Amino acid sequence: MDLLHQFVFSNTPIRGRIVQLTRSYAEAVQYQDLTVEGLNLLGEALAAVSLVADSLKFDGSVTLQAQGQGKISKLVAECHGGNFIRGLAIDNEKVKSSEGESVGISLISGNQLAISLLPKSDKQMQPYQGIIELKKEGLAQSLSSYFKSSEQLLTSFVLTCSNGKSAGLFLQKLPTNEDTSSLNDDFDDTWNTLNILAGTVTHDELTSLSAPEVVRRLFHEHQHRIFEPKEIKFGCRCSSEKSQDAVILVGYKEAIQIIEEEGTLSVDCSFCNKRYEYDREQITKIFARKADISH
Numbered sequence: 001m002d003l004l005h006q007f008v009f010s011n012t013p014i015r016g017r018i019v020q021l022t023r024s025y026a027e028a029v030q031y032q033d034l035t036v037e038g039l040n041l042l043g044e045a046l047a048a049v050s051l052v053a054d055s056l057k058f059d060g061s062v063t064l065q066a067q068g069q070g071k072i073s074k075l076v077a078e079c080h081g082g083n084f085i086r087g088l089a090i091d092n093e094k095v096k097s098s099e100g101e102s103v104g105i106s107l108i109s110g111n112q113l114a115i116s117l118l119p120k121s122d123k124q125m126q127p128y129q130g131i132i133e134l135k136k137e138g139l140a141q142s143l144s145s146y147f148k149s150s151e152q153l154l155t156s157f158v159l160t161c162s163n164g165k166s167a168g169l170f171l172q173k174l175p176t177n178e179d180t181s182s183l184n185d186d187f188d189d190t191w192n193t194l195n196i197l198a199g200t201v202t203h204d205e206l207t208s209l210s211a212p213e214v215v216r217r218l219f220h221e222h223q224h225r226i227f228e229p230k231e232i233k234f235g236c237r238c239s240s241e242k243s244q245d246a247v248i249l250v251g252y253k254e255a256i257q258i259i260e261e262e263g264t265l266s267v268d269c270s271f272c273n274k275r276y277e278y279d280r281e282q283i284t285k286i287f288a289r290k291a292d293i294s295h
């Protein structure tokens with residue numbers, strides 16, 4: 001079972017989270033044709049969105065997305081409904097080989113990644129989108145710097161993924177109402193110490209030990225409490241309705257032409273490989289409905 005644990009430290013407004021993904025990660029990447037670097041980058045991104053989504057405690061979606069001309073021309077990692085993840089990436093190295101020894105984040109050109117928070121209902125919070133500058137140190141550093149420089153809560157990430165195992169460790173300053181300016185020096189010291197300790201965790205520890213054991217090993221000198229975990233699963237949110245939007249993008253003439261040639265028009269979900277098929281009658285209905293709406 002893939003789990004996400006939350007823990008808090010005593011006497012300081014800092015909380016942490018650990019997520020460990022094996023099965024859900026394998027299910028999320030099974031339809032993606034990726035190089036090892038692409039698989040690892042997507043794994044780190046899936047761990048990151050799980051951590052961010054849990055910290056927000058809302059029933060919407062958190063998405064990291066990049067698009068460009070790099071070796072990875074598209075990357076999408078999403079956590080929705082609190083504990084479902086899905087992701088996709090297009091890895092051009094699989095299509096044509098290219099020289100250069102780029103690893104990790106430099107696979108994405110444009111050096112930017114978008115983070116979007118889409119609540120299920122806008123009563124909860126407004127939709128939000130931010131642009132993350134990618135750093136060559138990797139996704140975790142890029143996210144930590146983004147949260148530090150934006151209006152968001154002070155947050156830091158350790159992310160790791162290889163050999164089919166992805167995991168993330170996240171530390172965050174809790175929002176406080178009191179004026180803690182007199183405690184700031186103490187807080188900064190504690191924050192720095194906990195981050196240095198978090199930074200010493202290895203890939204093997206973070207992916208193979210239980211989260212309570214990782215927390216015990218890293219932070220044994222700091223009093224803490226760890227909570228019951230929640231399960232993270234692979235889950236898609238594609239639907240017949242959304243696939244019809246893709247049919248409309250094809251255009252009526254082209255859709256009919258495909259049906260004449262192939263018998264049906266099919267739309268495959270890039271996240272879960274589910275196939276939605278349409279015949280001539282259904283295509284006519286879809287476009288008739290579209291015409292109704294636009295008039």
Ligand SMILES: [Zn+2]
Pocket residue numbers: 236237238239269270271272273274
């Ligand atoms: Zn799907």
